[in-house]
Amino acid sequence: MSTTEKTTENAQLKDIISHAKEYGFVFPSSEIYDGLQAVYDYGQNGVELKNNLKTLWWKCMTQLHQNVVGIDAAIFMHPLTWKASGHIDSFNDPMIDNLDSKKRYRADVLLEDKAAEYEKAGDVSKAQALLKEMGRLLEAEDLKAVQQLIISENIKCPVSGTSNWTEVRQFNLMFSTQVGSVAEDSSTIYLRPETAQGIFVNFLNVQKSGRMKVPFGIAQIGKAFRNEIVARQFIFRMREFEQMEMQFFVRPGTEGEWYENWKAWRKNWHLALGVPTEKLRFHDHDKLAHYAKAAVDIEFEFPFGFKEVEGIHSRSDFDLTQHQNLSRKKQQYFDNDLNEDGKPYGNYVPYVVETSVGADRLFLMTLCNAYQEEEITEGDNTKTRTFLKFHPAIAPIKAAVFPLVKKDGLPEKAMQIFDDLKFDFKMIYEERDAIGKRYTRQDLIGTPFCIAVDYETLENDTVTVRERDTREQKRMHISELRQYIGDAVSFKRIFEKL
Ligand code: GAP
Numbered sequence: 461m462s463t464t465e466k467t468t469e470n471a472q473l474k475d476i477i478s479h480a481k482e483y484g485f486v487f488p489s490s491e492i493y494d495g496l497q498a499v500y501d502y503g504q505n506g507v508e509l510k511n512n513l514k515t516l517w518w519k520c521m522t523q524l525h526q527n528v529v530g531i532d533a534a535i536f537m538h539p540l541t542w543k544a545s546g547h548i549d550s551f552n553d554p555m556i557d558n559l560d561s562k563k564r565y566r567a568d569v570l571l572e573d574k575a576a577e578y579e580k581a582g583d584v585s586k587a588q589a590l591l592k593e594m595g596r597l598l599e600a601e602d603l604k605a606v607q608q609l610i611i612s613e614n615i616k617c618p619v620s621g622t623s624n625w626t627e628v629r630q631f632n633l634m635f636s637t638q639v640g641s642v643a644e645d646s647s648t649i650y651l652r653p654e655t656a657q658g659i660f661v662n663f664l665n666v667q668k669s670g671r672m673k674v675p676f677g678i679a680q681i682g683k684a685f686r687n688e689i690v691a692r693q694f695i696f697r698m699r700e701f702e703q704m705e706m707q708f709f710v711r712p713g714t715e716g717e718w719y720e721n722w723k724a725w726r727k728n729w730h731l732a733l734g735v736p737t738e739k740l741r742f743h744d745h746d747k748l749a750h751y752a753k754a755a756v757d758i759e760f761e762f763p764f765g766f767k768e769v770e771g772i773h774s775r776s777d778f779d780l781t782q783h784q785n786l787s788r789k790k791q792q793y794f795d796n797d798l799n800e801d802g803k804p805y806g807n808y809v810p811y812v813v814e815t816s817v818g819a820d821r822l823f824l825m826t827l828c829n830a831y832q833e834e835e836i837t838e839g840d841n842t843k844t845r846t847f848l849k850f851h852p853a854i855a856p857i858k859a860a861v862f863p864l865v866k867k868d869g870l871p872e873k874a875m876q877i878f879d880d881l882k883f884d885f886k887m888i889y890e891e892r893d894a895i896g897k898r899y900t901r902q903d904l905i906g907t908p909f910c911i912a913v914d915y916e917t918l919e920n921d922t923v924t925v926r927e928r929d930t931r932e933q934k935r936m937h938i939s940e941l942r943q944y945i946g947d948a949v950s951f952k953r954i955f956e957k958l
Pocket of ligand 1: 698
């Protein structure tokens, strides 16, 4: 990637970050104390957008699939959970320090960035060979060779510009804390680094209480915590974030088919949200996580390149078997369907296909995808219009109501419309400033419809509805508004594409 290209991409991300702050989407955490690295707060518009994304995911998983149900497990779990899951022993990132800048980097990210450089320069086979070699070395835990690879690839620290690297070391990513008042070893517990384990330990509770039949899934949305050493790219990599995960329990031997099914379904879900197909791609993992037998990322083209938004993992019976061994409680399912020999499949530990998407990464993808700048000409003036082109179903505010002027009964009429529609939609009433400025403010937060009340409204109960993307205005009767807006903002518009 050339320096100019890099600068443009960084500028694009910078614009999005400052837009997110200025218009109430995302703020740095505890900003008055200069913030806390890799931790962010969602503002008044951000929380609406994020909640809409979460509700959409939840409904798509648990409402459109009869055999997927949800749970909400606690963040704190018995410490043995993390021994069983392998996170205590294997949830590490390979880190390397630059001795001149004293900056620490993830070794695999440095190599991935180098491969991305080769790819951008058109040398795809060199990029692939590098990733393959990296995957092989990390799989073999040959950290010395990973360091050598970084040196031989002439990778330099972006801050100091030198290759004065330390050896590569593994860092565990889990946060720990103490339960109760005594800091003994036995009282150490962890903030969960993934929500999935809350699902695994409840597998039999849900299966039995819900009389669920394999194949079935359990979905969950919740916070996860990772002590990410390298905090980068805004809300892309956070220390406290939210995951939306689903574990799909299947009969052993059928996991390949389910893996392909969920892979396709989840990619289609992102497309249904309005992400253009050329901005999404699959990326097979070069290094598999300790639990995975196969894994693929759904990547989005962020301003800083194609990066993971969601992972689809074939986790075999690894987690349930581990929990069975450590808890000494059977994690088996009795399958009374008949096999080819006409006999019941009987008892087995189900295999698992997981879909795991970060709510914050999805939010960032949605924001980057929605952020639009267009040149518009009004009379002799050409100016840039910035607007957020969210799918109306996930837009934070669905419609704004404006009286043309603040007198002659127009505010009262506009308020009546607002009061009537607020039962169905998240609305805004706004009477300050010229109407052009009010439209601009709504464009900047992505409100799909602006309803203007003028003198004609007082005569015949009609209003103008201005559409965000085209800026076109149409006149309609007040009684048509509910259906007009309702049709456009309904989750159904997304469901029917799935
Ligand atoms: N249960 C499997 C699992 O946790 P993962 O690939 O480590 O797999 C799944 O994480 C998703 O969670 C990622 O695709 C990403 O969207 C999100 N995620 C992971 N780490 C994150 C972080 N530090 N900040 C924000 N999102 C993160």
